Amino acid sequence: MSLPAAFLAAVERLIPQERRFDDALSTLAFGTDASFYRLIPQLVIRVESEPEVVALLKLASAERVPVTFRAAGTSLSGQAISDSVLIVLGDNWNGREVRSQGLQVRLQPGVIGAQANAVLAPFQRKIGPDPASINACKIGGIVANNASGMCCGTAHNSYHTLAGIRLVLADGTVLDSEDPQSVAAFETSHAGLLEQLAELGRQTRANSALAAKIRHKYRLKNTTGLSLNALVDFDRPLDILNHLMVGSEGTLGFISAVTYDTVHDHPHKASALLVFPDVESCCRAVTVLKLQPVSAVELLDRRSLRSVENKPGMPEWVKSLSNGACALLIESRAASQSLLHEQLTQIMASVNEFPLEKQVDFSEDPAVYNLLWKIRKDTFPAVGAVRQTGTTVIIEDVTFPIEQLAEGVNRLLALFDKHHYDEAIIFGHALEGNLHFVFTQGFDDPLQVARYSAFMDDVAQLVAVEFGGSLKAEHGTGRNMAPFVELEWGADAYQLMWQLKRLLDPQGILNPDVVLSEDPDIHLKNLKPLPAADAIIDKCIECGFCEPVCPSKGLTLSPRQRIVMWRDIQAKKRAGEDTTALERDYQYQGIDTCAATGLCAQRCPVGINTGDLVRKLRARTATHQGSATWLAEHYATALKGTRLSLMAVNTVRKVFGAPLLAKTSAGLRKVSGNRLPQWTPAMPQAVKPISINPPVSDARPRVVYLAACVSRAMGPAAGDDEQMPLLDKTRALLEKGGFQVVFPDNLDNLCCGQPFASKGYAEQGEGKKQELINALLKASRGGLDPIYCDTSPCTLRLLQDGLDPRLKLFDPVKFIREQLLDRLDFQPQDKPVAVHVTCSTQHLGEAQGLIDIVRRCTSQVVIPEGIHCCGFAGDKGFTTPELNAYSLRDLKSAVQYCEEGISTSRTCEIGLSQHGGIDYHGLVYLVDRVTRAKH
Template structure:
């Protein structure tokens, strides 16, 4: 660390714990990465927990003349969230919000994820205006600081236009709250020189006709290049000017500690159409017409874009036959009621009826069809990422043209792609605003490739600015990427004005220097990120960060994106042979940060644009580490019945000991033993289960009626009973049998269960051969006891169900408990919901199997008061990680207790998850089967009315 930064670090230690000050080479590299194609490694990463700390950090930076950069989610694409100085991240404590009584405004702290803000507003049929593609990852701080917009937002509903008020920390550490008259008055007194200067600049701008007209023209389009000069002509009060300057300033003028948005309507009724045209010109003519109709979104996709997805499942076959100049528009319209929606659909269709379309125009109100249409549009970016060569990155550029010139602009861009040999480049975008994104792959490993990129971007900038007077950055922010071209786009006077604003609000240049304004004409070609081959499991990663909100270790150690960043660096160092000391350090630290604390839950794959499961990488790494244990793993797999018995005995001994010496002594003894053995002794907690009695086999008698089902209790269900102190001590296997019989099922419990396992315990440790051995053994067993798949199988534990479904013969109809209950059991019961407040945890495996809505439906049938905690995805127990690495479970569930304090009980679908949930919530968690059994009575079902009713009609999942 440089001396100046060392002094800064020492000063930070006086008010921030060292646990939130990161300087080690592994985490500074990992945490310093954003979604752009630039790489800078910070000297210090600070996890700030509140505004008071931000104020102190900014004042300290001013005193030490040390640059600081603020970071929210790091999904920005233009290099605005990286630094080689001090990176200030949002830690816990930045996700509060408040909605006005009528829903017209929402006040948000900068750590709130945009999609969550919309979730909070959904019951009021409201949403925030900005709707970037990254909304389920991007945080409000970044959305406002970049003036992010999106598909339906346009220019009327972005952060600038929907800003109500904000609270901002300036470069001198002062705070202005524009919602507080007292704060405003105090600021007017303390910062009169600043406000007078803003007023003077505003007056000069409004009276400079050329400059004012230039500004007005630029903001008729989408535009995030440079500072929000429109604030100088849109507003006269310097307070209004100041707060609107903060929008899109990318953290270079101040820190937004909260923001209040005017919300916009989120109409329930929607209709969507995918309209194909034979030429781009006709497509763009349609856009100009549609701009005058009641459309909510019009998304353009060129032929290259359509070609990239035409072979995907569910795509209409005729897409392959479209001519080379074809294009498509995804059109959506929304309304408050069905009648109005139909009127709008009719008006939209009529408006372009005179244009030739490849197929007749058909709008759909089916949510599933609409979702498919949007999946096509949203799949364009990852489609390029999925086919790129290893070592290249995916670049998405973002320009805007006057709508009336859109067809010519698309043609000219295609010509440039050909000239510079970007054959894979495709175009899509928010056509209503003339906003086009073009996506291409790029390598930066040779000077020739850098020169090719430079040549393309230079010509694109000249095309956009000089020929079309458009915007170089419509919604992705200026960053480092477009900083050298700001003067080209805006002209000398406007550029000089931007520098005056920067120097006025940040006179020492400590806030994110080099971003937006930069006198280095080559900054966009420096510090380029390399993406070397690391492992084919993750080489397609584009480091976008969409995976991060789902990861249970995100607040403890690393996220999936960060694990991949580090593994790439390790692979690069191994290949190059350079800096063996750094390589050794990274390898050693990665063991805990990357491998030991990864839950390998796979939730990252559900939000990754290219479907990467970073857990697969973790298991692969564990496999290499455990190569010497292959024989032991195989022996355990072959003697699993004995292992099951030993596990049951261990739980029994632990429970008896607990009963004799009490909770306090048991905790003290096991904690001491864990410390002495360096973690070899597993973590114990009062929520530890008792030993379950052995599950008895059962074959129905010939006179028993009802649909047949084979019940497959998991090894967790067979060994773990409820914990000491739980009110209902019935083991899950018995409770499940009771529920299924109540619903009229003829339940078969096969002989030989104790030796069965889905293979998950072995797979999670990278012991793949043993895992497959157990899965194959279970498959053969189930084929035999289900009469070769004739009888369906009920699996009672979600993680096991997922593992089995991924490795099972298609003849076997294996249902997880959620699917079976939702599809077959609920209709056979009379359910009387309780009014008790109950908590629900949706396991990671249930999420991956697409069961979230099903389990919500089940629990809401059982209770009228259901709490589903925010921000908790995977619980982090991860099979046995809750015993061996309990801090992962604790970190993942750190916000659980406060959220479920009104609940009596919690429910889930995995026994091991329920141990950790119980421990960290203060309430008992158990299988949802217990709740359904408690709330239900049998419905009279006549299974003899039709001989076919003796079997369930099943379909493969």
């Protein structure tokens, strides 16, 4: 059913066009969340303020238009999709307020969970919920799903740590539980609603059987249905309402802010792995550990261990475990090391009587406990990585009473066998009896859908009826378990949930068919297709973990959305449909605005680099092979041309002034159809060709200096306080450190090949890379001398796909860290310095190294939050400047108190200087300024 004309007209007046989406590409891209369901919204609205939400809900209520709220879209049960109106959070929902030295924190719904913990970290506090998706999911989703995690249990979830909430009801009314005026106004305007809530509470508490059942259900981890515990835990109707919102999955209202009571984040921790010979002894040990000072106990069945045993870095002993083995990964945390050691002794003594097949003792060594947790965290991706193309990965989430955990595990294993889910694995948060089981499922065949249906019926009967457990422990009911809510809860509790829904959402406009549905087959409808599209991306499970680090998310598409759209285009092509319009839109939104820096791969559970797909697609339209070959063969000429162009532009600036040049440049860019680059005051001046002295024989150690193309062409901007080119500054610092600096022969003709590869000219890029490697071998005397590359992207390019093992290649961070720190005396300055960690520095594993070096140089280090990639991407800052501008839209406010910024890529520094309002330089400028040579 199409949306009412009156609603659409009112929305057009309320929301600017750039925040309304109804085109085929955008609606499909937003119609995807992390679940295995898909609905295509008719309209997507990006909201930036609470008044907009209020107005939209009033319009939706008046016109009876269903709406669904979306935070990060990492939910797994179909909570965040709609075939009507999808309301997504924009940038302006990121507010946070730390109170009482971190004892409380007030957060808006757009704050990512990990960001909340980052602002609490200085106080050694954190929010209670700790979902596995905490680096991507947002507070709005965490509260709305009552998400928990590995250490959270039931005591520290959103429900139990809620100190205050601000919400918008279906009729557009705002209630802030921490604002006495708001509360008083609401008590007047909604007295009838509050009295009905109070009466439902009284009736529930008076029904001893129902009240006992509710208390039992929430003794366990449980997110099935609405939070009925609010009716037995509280008698004040406002408290009931506030706690009903937790876990309501957007079906009762919109959460616009929440205040948490925080929990301790103890700094000292240790982990151990105990492997038991069978499930029974493993689960008996869990009941013992429940009474010990443990923060997490994760169960891993033999299938889950087998799924990761061949992954790189896994210990060999994993392969030799018996078929019945079952492991516990145990973590303990404490405020002091001595207390931690006491706890570890106590924990091990408690399980001393149990026979063990393998034991990895408690360790505080990060290398050891990170490896142990890698075993646990790699299990889910391991299943996803081996699944058949076209199938999806389903992760279910149940709770058994802990005293029946062993029987529950074995019964689940039997169901896997019965329904032929041979690849299924079990792992989970054993202390709470909370098990996740992961399996692969195809939905393109009615027989496969029938198999899934029969399996879920059996699971529901086993968990909810036979064991009295929870069908959804922490992933939310969604539409996945909505048909089974009554089976788990019984008729009385189920009808009570419907009473609450109709009381708070009388027209049923808030997220219909989620949590509660009158359709018994809703969990078998609107199943998401995952068609084959390209081997690079076919393993994508559309979880959205990649999205927070993508510079184009919100401007155009995120990596997840790029994959969704390319899958759809390929499926439509195979079906004989015309995809011309979609591909035209995809060219800009999917290909042209992708930075292709690969940060998404670092966050992806199965390691997908969406940039690899984009480069492959660019190669299809890379039709200037002859020009690319000529350029590769005459690179010194091209570099000279770049210098001449920069000199010419700088001459114009001197004659006509920067304002006129900027205005003229903008006009020319517009006339050229955005093909000409935009001049800005951050544009570099030309660098004079380097003067290279022949090596001399002396006692100093040699270093080969590989100056990147940009360093050889682009100097500081005219207005920069630092006017010495990076080449000269680097050479001076290396010589200060006692090195003799030598250069490769024919330097101006050398290039790592990145400019070619990023444009789709892989052959020319590889040729330039090999030419450079040969020159470096010669310059380093066969690898005898270290090689310093002054730009981190070029270093990464050379190291990717393997470098000649004879070469010892360093980016600026690694060389300074390993070769210069002991040769220099640091005299730190007392001025704040902003640090931008480039994508390549992150890939090289030198992010912390860069930050540590800057901390040696100054006591005030500023790392802007949320800027993972600057979006300059080599030359995108010139050709697609809107990507750079969007990525750095919050930079200026974050660095306004700094006098300079530091990075390790000359092109990134151009965009950072332009949008940050301060000069960004290479790391060597700062290090050189605050050091002197040791004698």
